[in-house]
Amino acid sequence: MLRRFAMQAAKVSDTPVEFVTEYLLKAKEIAENNANVPDELCDNLQKALDIASGLDGYLEQMSSQESEPLAELYSKSISHDWNKVHEDGKTFFRLPITCITGQVEGQVLKMLVHMSKAKRVLEIGMFTGYGALSMAEALPENGQLIACELEPYLKEFAQPVFDKSPHGKKITVKTGPAMDTLKELAAMGEQFDMVFIDADKHNYINYYKFLLDHNLLRLDGVICVDNTLFKGRVYLKDSADDFGKALQDFNQFVTNDPRVEQVIIPLRDGLTIIRRLPYTPQANTQLKSTVTYDEVFRGVQGKQVLDRLRLDGKVAYVTGAGQGIGRAFAHALGEAGTKVAIIDMDKGKAENVAHELTLKGISSMAVAADISKPEDVQKMIDDIVSKWGTIHIACNNAGINKNSASEDTSLEEWDQTFNINLRGTFMCCQAAGRVMLKQGYGKIINTASMASLIVPHPQKQLSYNTSKAGVVKLTQTLGTEWIDRGVRVNCISPGIVDTPLIHSESLEPLVQRWLSDIPAGRLAQVTDLQAAVVYLASDASDYMTGHNLVIEGGQSLW
Numbered sequence: 001m002l003r004r005f006a007m008q009a010a011k012v013s014d015t016p017v018e019f020v021t022e023y024l025l026k027a028k029e030i031a032e033n034n035a036n037v038p039d040e041l042c043d044n045l046q047k048a049l050d051i052a053s054g055l056d057g058y059l060e061q062m063s064s065q066e067s068e069p070l071a072e073l074y075s076k077s078i079s080h081d082w083n084k085v086h087e088d089g090k091t092f093f094r095l096p097i098t099c100i101t102g103q104v105e106g107q108v109l110k111m112l113v114h115m116s117k118a119k120r121v122l123e124i125g126m127f128t129g130y131g132a133l134s135m136a137e138a139l140p141e142n143g144q145l146i147a148c149e150l151e152p153y154l155k156e157f158a159q160p161v162f163d164k165s166p167h168g169k170k171i172t173v174k175t176g177p178a179m180d181t182l183k184e185l186a187a188m189g190e191q192f193d194m195v196f197i198d199a200d201k202h203n204y205i206n207y208y209k210f211l212l213d214h215n216l217l218r219l220d221g222v223i224c225v226d227n228t229l230f231k232g233r234v235y236l237k238d239s240a241d242d243f244g245k246a247l248q249d250f251n252q253f254v255t256n257d258p259r260v261e262q263v264i265i266p267l268r269d270g271l272t273i274i275r276r277l278p279y280t281p282q283a284n285t286q287l288k289s290t291v292t293y294d295e296v297f298r299g300v301q302g303k304q305v306l307d308r309l310r311l312d313g314k315v316a317y318v319t320g321a322g323q324g325i326g327r328a329f330a331h332a333l334g335e336a337g338t339k340v341a342i343i344d345m346d347k348g349k350a351e352n353v354a355h356e357l358t359l360k361g362i363s364s365m366a367v368a369a370d371i372s373k374p375e376d377v378q379k380m381i382d383d384i385v386s387k388w389g390t391i392h393i394a395c396n397n398a399g400i401n402k403n404s405a406s407e408d409t410s411l412e413e414w415d416q417t418f419n420i421n422l423r424g425t426f427m428c429c430q431a432a433g434r435v436m437l438k439q440g441y442g443k444i445i446n447t448a449s450m451a452s453l454i455v456p457h458p459q460k461q462l463s464y465n466t467s468k469a470g471v472v473k474l475t476q477t478l479g480t481e482w483i484d485r486g487v488r489v490n491c492i493s494p495g496i497v498d499t500p501l502i503h504s505e506s507l508e509p510l511v512q513r514w515l516s517d518i519p520a521g522r523l524a525q526v527t528d529l530q531a532a533v534v535y536l537a538s539d540a541s542d543y544m545t546g547h548n549l550v551i552e553g554g555q556s557l558w
Contacts, residue, residue, distance in 0.1 A: 014231065014268075014269060015056075015229070015231065015268045015269045015270075016229055016231060016232040016266065016269070016270075017052055017055055017056060017266075017268075018056075019231060019232055020052045021049065021052040021053045024045060024048050024049040024052055024053075025049060027045055028042065028045045028046060028049055031045055056104070056268070059104050059267075060103050060104050063103055063104050063107040104267065104268065105131065105134075105226075105267065105268060105271070106130060106131060106134035107134070108267060108271065109131055109134050109135050109196060109224065110134045110135060110137055110138045111138075112194065112222060112224060112273070113135050113138035113139060113194060114138045116193055116194050116221070116222045117193070118138075118139065118143070118192075118193035118194040118222075119139065119140060119142070119143045119144070119193055120143065120144050120145075120146075120190075120191070120192045120193050120194075121135050121136075121139065121143070121144070121145040121146075121192060121193065121194045121195070121196065122145075122146050122148070122185070122192040122194070122195045122196070122216065123135070123145060123146070123147040123148065123195075123196045123198075124148045124178045124182075124195065124196070124197045124198070124199045124207055125148065125149070125178070125197065125198040125199030125200075126147040126148065126149035126154060126155075126158065126173060127149070127154060127198070128154070128157065128158060129147070129154075129157070129158030129161060129162065129171075129173075131196065131198065132145055132147045132158070132162075132171050133161065133162065133165055133167060133168065133171070135194075135196065136165075136167040136168070136170045136171050137167050139167070139170050143170050144170055144172065145170055145171045145172070146171075146172050146173075146174060146181075146185070146192075147171060147172070147173045147174070148174055148176075148178040148181045148182075148199070149173055149174070149175055150175070150176065150177060150178065150199075151175070152175045155173045155175050158173070159173070178199055178203070178207065179203070179206065179207070179210065182207065182210050182211070182214075182216065183210075185216060186210070186214040186215075186216055190216065191215060191216060191217070191218050191221075192216055192217060192218065192221065193218055193221050193222070194221060194222045194223070194224065195211055195216070195217055195221070195222070195223045195224070196223075196224045196225075196226070197223065197224070197225045197226065198225075198226035198227065201227065201230070201243045201246045201247055201250075202242070202243075202246045204225065204246065204247065204250040205246075205249065205250050205253055208223065208225075208250070208253070208254065208274075211223065212257075212259055212260070212276065217276050218276070219276055219278060219304070220275065220276060220278070221275070221276050222273060222274065222275055222276075223260075223272075223273075223274040223275075223276075224271060224272070224273055224274075225250075225271070225272040225274065226269070226270075226271055227247065227269045227270060228247055228250070228251055228264055228269075228270040228271065228272040229247075229264065229266060229269055229270025230243055230244050230247045230269060230270065231244070231269065233247075233248075234247050234248040234251060234270075235248075251264065251272070254272070254274060258277075259276060259277060259279075260274050260275060260276055260277055261274070261275050261277060262274040262275070278298065278299075278302075278304075279291075279297075279298075280298075281293055300539070303539075305540065308538060308539050308540040309336065309534055309535060309538045309540050310336060310337050310538070311333060311336040311337040311338045311392075311393070311534065311537055311538060312336075312337035312338075313337065314337065314338040314339070314392040314393055314537070315338060315339050315341075315384065315388045315389070315390055315391050315392050315393070316333045316338040316339065316340050316341070316391070316392065316393035316394070316395060316537065317340070317341035317342075317343055317367075317380070317384055317391065317393070317394060317395065317432075318330045318333065318340060318341070318342065318343060318395040318397055319343040319344070319369070319371055319395070319396055319397050319398035319424075319428060320343070320344060320397040320398030320399065320447075321340075321342040321343055321344055321350065321353055321395075321397065322342065322344030322345075322346050322348075322349025322350050322352070322353055323344075323349055323353075324497070324499060324526060325397055325447065325494065325497060325526050325529060326344070326395075326397040326398065326447075327353050327526070328526035328527060328529060328530050329395050329397060329529070329530065329533045330342055330353055330357065330364075330395075331356070331357065331360075331530070332530035332531070332533055332534050333393065333395065333533065333534065333537060334357045334360065334362035334363075334364065335360070335362070336534045336537070336538070338362075338392075338393060338537075339362075339363040339364065339365075339388055340354075340357060340362060340363070340364045340365075341364070341365050341366075341367055341380075341383075341384045341388075342354045342357075342364060342365065342366045342367065343367050343368075343369050343371075343380055343398070344366075344367075344368065344369075344398075345368065345369070345370050345398075346368070347366065347368035350366035350367060350368060351366040353366070354366040365383075365384070365387060367380050367383055367384070371396075371398050371420060371424035371425075371427065371428055372416075372419040372420045372423065372424045374427055377424070377427045377428055377431050378431055380431075381431045381432060381435065385435060390435060390439060391432055391435050391436065391442070392436075392441065392442060392443065393442070393443045393444075393445070393537045394428060394429070394432035394433075394436075394442065394443070394444045394445070395445045395447075395533060395537070396424075396425045396428040396429060396432075396444065396445070396446045396447065397446075397447040398420060398424060398425075398447075399420060399421045399425075399447060399467075399468075400416070400417060400420050400421065400464075401417075401461060401464045402416070402417055402461070402463060402464065403459050403460055403461050403464075404460060404461075404462070404463075405460045406460065406462045409462050409463055413463055414462075414463045417463035417464055417467050418463065418466075418467050418470075421464070421467035421468060421470075421471065422467045422470040422471060422474065425446055425471055425474065426474055429444055429446070429474065429478055429489065432444060433478070433482060433487060433489075436482075436486070436487045437482065437485050437486075437487055439486075440485065440486040441486045441487070442486065442487040442488070443487075443488050443490075443536060443537045443538075443541075444475075444478070444487065444488070444489040444490070445490055445491065445492060445533055445536045445537060446471050446474070446475050446489070446490075446491040446492075447471075447491065447492055447494070448468045448469075448471040448472045448475065448491040448492065448493040448548060449464070449465075449468035449471075449493050449494065450493050450494065450495045450496075450550060450552040450555060450556050451464060451465040451468050451469075452465070452468040452469040452471065452472045452493055452548065453493065453548075453550065453556045454555075454556045456496070456514075458510070458513060459510065468493075471491060472491060472493070472548050475489050475490060475491040475546060475547075475548065476546040476548075477546075478546075479545035479546025479547070480545065480546050482545075483545045483546075488536075488541065488542065488544065488545040489545060489546065490536045490541070490544055490545060490546065490547045490548075490549065491547075491548050491549070492529060492532050492533065492536070492548075492549050492551065493548050493549065493550045493551070493552065494524055494529055494551055494552065495518065495523075495524050495551065495552025495553050495555050495556075496514050496518075496523050496524060496552075496555070497523060497524045497525070497526060497529075498522075498523040498524065498525055498526075502523065511523070514555075517555055517558055518552075518553045518554065518555045518558075519553060519554030519555070519557065519558060520553030520554055520555075521553075522553065523553075524551065524552065524553060528551060529551055532549055532551060536549065
C-alpha cells in the first residue's frame, strides 16, 4: 500500500497519453540534434507533441466546476505536515490531491452517479477518498456510499475531510480485505446502483464475478473500473507487465460476458463503464429450462414496472394548473416525460408554472382558459393539438368551492359551482375525448373529492359536495363507455389539502377539527397526490377505468 504513495510521488508517465508525450519529446530532441532530419519532420513532431501534451490540461479546464472545491477542502483539512505519511517509523511523501485523483476523473464519476440516478454506490479501493467524496456530491440526501479500503490509516486520513463536507455523512468506510466486505454485504442482501473499482488489479476479475454472481449490482446498474488501459500495456504485444496482463484478462473476460455490455473510455489511464443487461435466454442458456420467460419475468413489452410508469413522448394538459394540486400534477407529469400544457384562468400564473417546468428541462406551454365556457375549452384543445399534434393525457383538475348552509345556497352559487366543477369537467372530457377516440388511445384523469364519498364537516358545502359526486359518476360512465376504444377515464379524490389559505388564523379551529377526523393525523400535501396522477396517466394503469382513487389519509373511513 505504501508503494502507492511512492508511485504517486515520482514524476513518471502514468497514462497512454503521457507515454506518447514522453516518447514524442524524446523523438523531438533526437530530431533537433540531428542535422539530417528535415525541418518538416521536426515541425510535425512538435504539432503532435502539442496535441498530446495539451489534452489532459484542456479536459480538466473544460470540466464543469465542482459544486464544492474538493482539492481545496482536502488541503485545508490536513495539517501543514499533510505531505507526509508516517507509518512504522518511516516517512513517505505524497503529491497534492489533484495529482492523485484529477478533477476530470472526479467530475466523470460524479456525472455517472447523476446519469445512473444512483442512490447507493459501492467503491472498492478508496485510497484518499477524493473519488468517494466526488460521487457522494451527486447522491441524494438519503443516498449512501460504502467504501472498501484495505488500510485503516487511509480511513483516518480521509475521515476528517469527510467530516468537513456536507456530503461526508453519506459515506461509510469499511476497512479490511475488500472481498470480506463484499461477502458481508452479499449476506445482508445489499444491492447497489453503481460500483466503482480501483483496487488491486489482480483481483479485478474476482470482484467483478462476485458482484454479478451475488446480485450486488442491480439490473441496469453500472460498474466503473479504473486503470483498464494501464499505461497502454493491455494492448502492447511486447508488454510483460503483470498488472497489464491481469487487466488484459479482465477486459477480455468482461467483453465475453453476455450478462453485460461495456465501453472503455480513454480517459487518463482508461475507465471502463459496464452495464448489467436484462436476462435473456440467449445470454444465459444454462438457466433456460428453469426460467418462465413471460411478461412477468421480462416485463410488458420488455419494460420493467418502473419503466412502465414513464410517460416519455406523451402530450398532457392540466387545468387549474396555475397553483395548488394542478401545479403539482403538471410538475409530476412533466418529470415523468410528458410535454405539459398549463391551463389556468390566470395567464400569469400559467406562465409562471410553465417557466418552472422549462427550468427543469420540460417542454411546456401556457394557455389561458375558463373551462366553464365551451369556446375556451375548444380553443384550449385546438391550441395544444396545433402545437404538439395530439393529446394523450387530459388532467381535468380545475374547480371551485363555496361554503354556505343549504337553506341559504343561492342558485347563482349552485350554477357557478356546477358550471366549473361538473359542466366544465364534462366539456373538457368530451373535447379531449374526441381527439383520443380518433387516435384510439388516451388517459383522462378528473379531480373529484373525498366529498363525493362523505359529507365533510363542520363546513357546509352542498354545491361542492354534489358537483364532485357528479364528477365521479361522469368518470364511471365515460370510463366504461370509452375503454373499448382505447380511452381510459379515472378520477382522483383528494382529502383536505394543506394550502397557505388553510393556515389563516380564522380557520385554525376548523383545521384542528379536521385533523381529529383524519387517521393519518395530518392534512394532505399536494406531493401526496403526484404519484397517483402519473400512475393513472401511464400504461401501468391500462386495466383501470371508471375508478375513483381516494387519497385522504383514511378520513372517509371514520
